[in-house]
Amino acid sequence: xxxxxxxxxxxxxxxxxxxxxxxxxxxxxxxxxxxxxxxxxxxxxxxxxxxxxxxxxxxxxxxxxxxxxxxxxxxxxxxxxxxxxxxxxxxxxxxxxxxxxxxxxxxxxxxxxxxxxxxxxxxxxxxxxxxxxxxxxxxxxxxxxxxxxxxxxxxxxxxxxxxxxxxxxxxxxxxxxxxxxxxxxxxxxxxxxxxxxxxxxxxxxxxxxxxxxxxxxxxxxxxxxxxxxxxxxxxxxxxxxxxxxxxxxxxxxxxxxxxxxxxxxxxxxxxxxxxxxxxxxxxxxxxxxxxxxxxxxxxxxxxxxxxxxxxxxxxxxxxxxxxxxxxxxxxxxxxxxxxxxxxxxxxxxxxxxxxxxxxxxxxxxxxxxxxxxxxxxxxxxxxxxxxxxxxxxxxxxxxxxxxxxxxxxxxxxxxxxxxxxxxxxxxxxxxxxxxxxxxxxxxxxxxxxxxxxxxxxxxxxxxxxxxxxxxxxxxxxxxxxxxxxxxxxxxxxxxxxxxxxxxxxxxxxxxxxxxxxxxxxxxxxxxxxxxxxxxxxxxxxxxxxxxxxxxxxxxxxxxxxxxxxxxxxxxxxxxxxxxxxxxxxxxxxxxxxxxxxxxxxxxxxxxxxxxxxxxxxxxxxxxxxxxxxxxxxxxxxxxxxxxxxxxxxxxxxxxxxxxxxxxxx
Numbered sequence: 001x002x003x004x005x006x007x008x009x010x011x012x013x014x015x016x017x018x019x020x021x022x023x024x025x026x027x028x029x030x031x032x033x034x035x036x037x038x039x040x041x042x043x044x045x046x047x048x049x050x051x052x053x054x055x056x057x058x059x060x061x062x063x064x065x066x067x068x069x070x071x072x073x074x075x076x077x078x079x080x081x082x083x084x085x086x087x088x089x090x091x092x093x094x095x096x097x098x099x100x101x102x103x104x105x106x107x108x109x110x111x112x113x114x115x116x117x118x119x120x121x122x123x124x125x126x127x128x129x130x131x132x133x134x135x136x137x138x139x140x141x142x143x144x145x146x147x148x149x150x151x152x153x154x155x156x157x158x159x160x161x162x163x164x165x166x167x168x169x170x171x172x173x174x175x176x177x178x179x180x181x182x183x184x185x186x187x188x189x190x191x192x193x194x195x196x197x198x199x200x201x202x203x204x205x206x207x208x209x210x211x212x213x214x215x216x217x218x219x220x221x222x223x224x225x226x227x228x229x230x231x232x233x234x235x236x237x238x239x240x241x242x243x244x245x246x247x248x249x250x251x252x253x254x255x256x257x258x259x260x261x262x263x264x265x266x267x268x269x270x271x272x273x274x275x276x277x278x279x280x281x282x283x284x285x286x287x288x289x290x291x292x293x294x295x296x297x298x299x300x301x302x303x304x305x306x307x308x309x310x311x312x313x314x315x316x317x318x319x320x321x322x323x324x325x326x327x328x329x330x331x332x333x334x335x336x337x338x339x340x341x342x343x344x345x346x347x348x349x350x351x352x353x354x355x356x357x358x359x360x361x362x363x364x365x366x367x368x369x370x371x372x373x374x375x376x377x378x379x380x381x382x383x384x385x386x387x388x389x390x391x392x393x394x395x396x397x398x399x400x401x402x403x404x405x406x407x408x409x410x411x412x413x414x415x416x417x418x419x420x421x422x423x424x425x426x427x428x429x430x431x432x433x434x435x436x437x438x439x440x441x442x443x444x445x446x447x448x449x450x451x452x453x454x455x456x457x458x459x460x461x462x463x464x465x466x467x468x469x470x471x472x473x474x475x476x477x478x479x480x481x482x483x484x485x486x487x488x489x490x491x492x493x494x495x496x497x498x499x500x501x502x503x504x505x506x507x508x509x510x511x512x513x514x515x516x517x518x519x520x521x522x523x524x525x526x527x528x529x530x531x532x533x534x535x536x537x538x539x540x541x542x543x544x545x546x547x548x549x550x551x552x553x554x555x556x557x558x559x560x561x562x563x564x565x566x567x568x569x570x571x572x573x574x575x576x577x578x579x580x581x582x583x584x585x586x587x588x589x590x591x592x593x594x595x596x597x598x599x600x601x602x603x604x605x606x607x608x609x610x611x612x613x614x615x616x617x618x619x620x621x622x623x624x625x626x627x628x629x630x631x632x633x634x635x636x637x638x639x640x641x642x643x644x645x646x647x648x649x650x651x652x653x654x655x656x657x658x659x660x661x662x663x664x665x
Contacts, residue, residue, distance in 0.1 A: 017311025020361040024303040036351040044338040045263035050214035058221040060247040065224035079112040082119035092238035097127040099245030099275040104149045120155035129162030160188035171261035175208040186281035209291035215264035245275025294348035310361035326362040330354040407518020413481035414538035418463040420505040452484035470517040478561035509542030510554040540576040549635015552588040559586040573659040601630040613658035617648035
């Protein structure tokens with residue numbers, strides 16, 4: 001039975017709407033979505049410019065103060081608080097708010113307690129902190145507010161509960177209003193400071209959300225010991241409400257270590273001290289700029305409407321436009337949420353729409369396009385067949401893990417090749433002829449690599465990048481790579497004879513080493529590759545051929561695996577561009593039994609190389625000239641003859657170990 005496109009849109013849209021709505025409500029109404037809700041609150045702050053935060057200052061009881069004043073943790077001399085209050089009053093502080101709980105404490109002397117109480121009384125501007133405990137005993141919720149000791153409570157202007165509401169991620173986002181009938185510390189401070197909102201008792205315990213003005217230390221702060229020693233900057237606390245409290249101490253795990261996440265912790269990994277939260281709450285109340293959350297009923301309606309619109313909207317689009325629309329909608333949702341918070345101080349769980357509902361609706365839409373995915377898989381198989389032997393294509397397609405983005409470090413053998421003087425060939429041939437030549441060239445080249453079970457990673461211009469031992473393991477990957485290189489060279493000699501056009505000669509670089517191998521594309525588009533310094537080394541080695549006049553160069557790490565089956569000669573030590581270490585390089589010449597009689601030119605070259613490494617440059621020149629008499633076109637001999645002559649004229653430094661620095665043009 002055929003289904004019309006409109007029917008498909010209706011059915012697909014209905015299912016998409018149900019999924020988007022269902023997932024949205026699940027995230028909104030359960031703890032599963034708490035992280036999205038928290039991000040909805042946090043992210044707009046990180047994108048907003050920092051706001052001015054006048055009207056309050058903080059005096060930190062910090063590690064520096066403990067050390068300078070010679071105090072012990074939890075055993076602070078209360079006479080210092082008396083000096084602090086007097087110092088702040090002389091500096092023009094409007095109020096002094098202690099985020100410190102003062103209980104009856106027999107560890108401090110009575111005189112110090114009396115001094116502190118007297119300072120509170122004389123000031124008449126001190127607000128103290130109370131504790132509030134909540135527990136469940138025998139299934140019954142128990143709540144208890146513990147005010148400061150009566151000696152200090154009677155001397156202070158007011159007291160309030162010094163707690164914060166902490167979310168599951170230790171973030172503080174909501175005002176703590178207190179525990180009826182006792183308001184919070186910030187509320188009592190705001191009342192004494194004349195905040196309009198405190199005039200209406202019915203407003204005391206209503207929900208409010210913190211409006212952060214910036215990251216930690218946005219509010220001006222000063223170390224406790226500086227105040228006690230009279231080092232307050234001019235005007236620092238004048239006409240301000242000063243909050244006094246602990247800053248977390250390094251290496252201390254007690255109560256003074258208490259700190260909280262804030263909206264900026266995601267990006268700067270810094271936490272807020274409790275006293276900063278109380279000061280921020282106070283400023284929100286004074287300035288009447290706290291945040292308000294959209295009511296739960298309003299969020300539910302919004303989630304339902306968005307789910308319906310997304311489900312039917314995406315169903316009417318093809319995949320690419322649907323993805324573009326999803327990205328645009330997510331960005332617009334975020335922008336709208338930010339503007340709503342910044343301009344109207346209203347926030348809601350918009351990340352559930354942007355990060356849950358939009359992706360769910362989009363995923364459903366893309367999932368409906370199964371036929372297109374099937375076609376893409378066929379196209380993928382055809383594409384891979386250009387890079388791998390048919391048997392390995394089938395193996396690769398069966399391994400779903402190889403189609404996922406990501407890679408792994410593993411040992412591989414690497415081959416890079418290109419054509420000598422390709423730019424010259426390109427300039428001399430018409431484009432059509434050049435394309436036909438390249439097609440024939442790659443057909444011959446890839447056949448040589450596939451015969452030895454190599455994986456062709458990339459064809460770039462006239463170049464080939466191939467690897468062994470990935471994506472599937474190969475026990476003799478070094479041998480296979482070296483044989484493929486010689487086969488590639490010999491194949492092109494035959495190709496050169498047959499094609500009767502401009503001569504082609506290939507250069508090959510070989511290396512075995514660790515590399516990151518994997519797919520840097522997506523599940524539907526494989527860009528299987530290898531990256532790392534080993535890949536760079538193989539590429540540089542291929543380029544070294546043009547300096548040495550050779551065809552196939554290999555590092556010792558790969559040559560040693562084939563030295564019993566492939567005749568090679570050492571070409572010395574080189575420093576290549578972008579490679580930190582000195583590389584020992586070999587030329588692979590031909591497959592030959594190791595028992596063959598040594599070639600005279602090869603023996604003389606090795607002797608010349610020995611003279612070169614011993615700084616016997618004139619003897620080296622004689623040896624390399626002899627090689628050129630035997631083999632006039634021997635590139636390495638000509639190269640070293642020039643090097644030896646140059647070093648004979650300009651001797652190398654004492655620490656020279658025979659290596660040659662190659663400068664790429």
